[in-house]
Amino acid sequence: xxxYVLLFILNVPFVIFGVLKAVMVYRTKSVDRLTxxxxxxFWLLILLVxxxxxxxxxxxxxxxxxxSTPLSLPDVVLxxxxxxxxxxxxxxxxxxxxxxxxxxxxxxxxxxxxSKEE
Amino acid sequence: MALEARLKFVKMYGMKDQHKASKVTILIPxxxxxxxxxxxxDKLLKDLKRTGLEKATVVxxxxxxxxxxxxxxxxxxxxxxxxxxxxxxxGAAIRTGLSYARDTGADYAVTMDADGQHDSExxxxxxxxxxxxxxxxxxxxxxxxxEGMPWYRILGNKxxxxxxxxxxxxxxxxxxxxxxxxxxxxxxRITFHSNNYTYNSELMWRIKQNKLKVKEIPIKAIxxxxxxxxxxxxxxxxHIVRQLLKYRFLxxxxx
Numbered sequence: 001x002x003x004y005v006l007l008f009i010l011n012v013p014f015v016i017f018g019v020l021k022a023v024m025v026y027r028t029k030s031v032d033r034l035t036x037x038x039x040x041x042f043w044l045l046i047l048l049v050x051x052x053x054x055x056x057x058x059x060x061x062x063x064x065x066x067x068s069t070p071l072s073l074p075d076v077v078l079x080x081x082x083x084x085x086x087x088x089x090x091x092x093x094x095x096x097x098x099x100x101x102x103x104x105x106x107x108x109x110x111x112x113x114x115s116k117e118e
Numbered sequence: 119m120a121l122e123a124r125l126k127f128v129k130m131y132g133m134k135d136q137h138k139a140s141k142v143t144i145l146i147p148x149x150x151x152x153x154x155x156x157x158x159x160d161k162l163l164k165d166l167k168r169t170g171l172e173k174a175t176v177v178x179x180x181x182x183x184x185x186x187x188x189x190x191x192x193x194x195x196x197x198x199x200x201x202x203x204x205x206x207x208x209g210a211a212i213r214t215g216l217s218y219a220r221d222t223g224a225d226y227a228v229t230m231d232a233d234g235q236h237d238s239e240x241x242x243x244x245x246x247x248x249x250x251x252x253x254x255x256x257x258x259x260x261x262x263x264x265e266g267m268p269w270y271r272i273l274g275n276k277x278x279x280x281x282x283x284x285x286x287x288x289x290x291x292x293x294x295x296x297x298x299x300x301x302x303x304x305x306x307r308i309t310f311h312s313n314n315y316t317y318n319s320e321l322m323w324r325i326k327q328n329k330l331k332v333k334e335i336p337i338k339a340i341x342x343x344x345x346x347x348x349x350x351x352x353x354x355x356x357h358i359v360r361q362l363l364k365y366r367f368l369x370x371x372x373x
Contacts, residue, residue, distance in 0.1 A: 021372075025372070031369070032327070035369075035370065038370070039370065039371075090371055090372075093368065094368055094371075094372050097311075097368055100311075101311050104206065104210060104213075104311065104313060107202065107203060107204060107206060107210070108210065108213060108214045108217055109217075110203060111200060111201060111202045111203055111214055112200055112214060112217065112218055112221070114201070114203070115198075115199060115200040115201055
């Protein structure tokens, strides 16, 4: 199988997941239209890079903008690994932020409650 | 004499009777303000009485102070004290205060600083603007007439206001002002999550998200050595900018 096709197959699920999440969040009215449009644009750009990765490499190589070797299997694994790590980082960051908010809310409610009790 | 002063005030600001029936809560977040909180509250209560707001509820949110802030507040009757169990920051204290105002059915809530920077007459003006103008949020702007404000404070405040506008799209001259009024609609809709001074800029973002009507009125800022030593320094700007970018990034990906 062509390595560029493999790169596409392994990484397109992230794009699909990102687009679905953006649509879901927009439908629940958590974000405005501009933010939704920007998110869709972001994932579209990632998708275009995945689809045209071979063409982009050829363009850069032909114009002397890179002298790196063509995509190899370890490169595909590395790129996919980076995408997985990035997604995990964003999710973990969001979870920590959400927990921070919950703790702050709990502290707020407790403070009001104990002050009323006094 | 007191009646004449009151009539003059009413004539100047056109107080309507309707606001007297409304429940107004004044919120004062305080951290280690034991030396000044007493005089700030005393002056506030006097000015509230003079301006027809004697029924307003004054709430001091003690953000885990280590000094005698709580004791000074308890000495004054008619002032509610809400104490944080842990010191959490100015944003957390404001959020607790707004939550308290919302839960106790306030029609209007006004936040002000505990360090004596704000003239308590301006508190009454903010309430009046909320009622008269039908604005959801009224901000007391120190930058409309910045006389007496140190140049580095003007620079820092303008810089942060500009950055807030760039990131969140809401232009407000003094986004960092601690004197703000909220009507019931704003109290019910506004939530923010910053615990520290970042809340000032995040508040502008949430105002924009909730499509609330904002008005700025000029206020007098009283600067003393004490109040200048308190409050946020320009060096905190880096931390605030970093946090705001983080929130924007997280909201972009998670909604």
